[in-house]
Amino acid sequence: MKKITLLFAFAVMTMATQAQEIVERPVGAAQTGLISTKGNDGTGVYLADHFVIEEDVTLGNLDVMGFGSVDVETGGFLSFSDNVTGFNVYVFEDDNGTPAGDPESGGEVFKLEDISDANFTLVTEDENDPNAVKGDFVEIDLTAANGGTEIVLEAGEYWISAFPSVSTAPSADGRWNWLESDAPTENESKLIDPANLFGAGATSWLDISLLLEPGETWNATSWILRDETALSVAGNFDLAEMVSVYPNPTSDFVELNLPSDIEVNSVQLFDLLGKKIDVALNNNQIDLSSYADGVYMLNIETNQGKLTKKIIKK
Numbered sequence: 001m002k003k004i005t006l007l008f009a010f011a012v013m014t015m016a017t018q019a020q021e022i023v024e025r026p027v028g029a030a031q032t033g034l035i036s037t038k039g040n041d042g043t044g045v046y047l048a049d050h051f052v053i054e055e056d057v058t059l060g061n062l063d064v065m066g067f068g069s070v071d072v073e074t075g076g077f078l079s080f081s082d083n084v085t086g087f088n089v090y091v092f093e094d095d096n097g098t099p100a101g102d103p104e105s106g107g108e109v110f111k112l113e114d115i116s117d118a119n120f121t122l123v124t125e126d127e128n129d130p131n132a133v134k135g136d137f138v139e140i141d142l143t144a145a146n147g148g149t150e151i152v153l154e155a156g157e158y159w160i161s162a163f164p165s166v167s168t169a170p171s172a173d174g175r176w177n178w179l180e181s182d183a184p185t186e187n188e189s190k191l192i193d194p195a196n197l198f199g200a201g202a203t204s205w206l207d208i209s210l211l212l213e214p215g216e217t218w219n220a221t222s223w224i225l226r227d228e229t230a231l232s233v234a235g236n237f238d239l240a241e242m243v244s245v246y247p248n249p250t251s252d253f254v255e256l257n258l259p260s261d262i263e264v265n266s267v268q269l270f271d272l273l274g275k276k277i278d279v280a281l282n283n284n285q286i287d288l289s290s291y292a293d294g295v296y297m298l299n300i301e302t303n304q305g306k307l308t309k310k311i312i313k314k
Contacts, residue, residue: 023051023225025181027065033177034191034208034218036163038088038103039170043195047178048092048099048159048205049221050187058228059151062089062140064162065222069175083174086114086165087138094157097187098205103161104194112145114165119145121295121312139295143228150228162223170197181222189220239305245298249312252289268299288313
């Protein structure tokens, strides 16, 4: 079989552990990515990652870590955000170690097609902030993307395929690369190229290791799946209702609004890659004015429990 160069290298920090995660696949040490993109003619190249659900669960948010194409002339990254027209999430049942379907022929348990930017957040490089994450990391509100209807996934073995729809050919400027993870999995990630765009004959799902150059390796893709309560309280839903953060989105300050009998012991702020951001709580306010625009997770520890709130800085 013809070997093809699919891997791109990319520098990125690894993901820190967050609570209430169903699946956690942090970015791997090799910091490489593989194409997973649907082009403007309806053809594409797709990855799929195996996972196991131990009990029925209502899905909440999905984070998918990747990056755009490399500009061969400058060596820099092309602006993926200029080319993305939507994002797609497919989940397939497992069929003896292979997805029981694919994004172009169907067979999925559920699919969310061409999710609009109203229901996902694209975190891109901030050229004015040398410390900002450089890449294209997608956070999707699965319930909102499903028209407000919650998605319940029964216990079982599944495969997830996630990819953008772009306004170019899949391998052109709109190409998006799904980052690798070192997390252990029962089955190696798969790749399918239904239209044989790369000429490697991968028109059905194949182990990625069969398509790489000698010396190249791949384990799993990088993504995090949370349940519907992940952005709330671990084991205490009432606390999430009593504590609010506003304004949200914000351009500068956020304020915690909470009853007088709830005391805040500490707060911690993380970006989407799990990097801890130094913040201070003063008179129940947090100053975010000096930080880059994007999505942050605020962990709040109180005298009545812990909770996590998502904050959008614009």
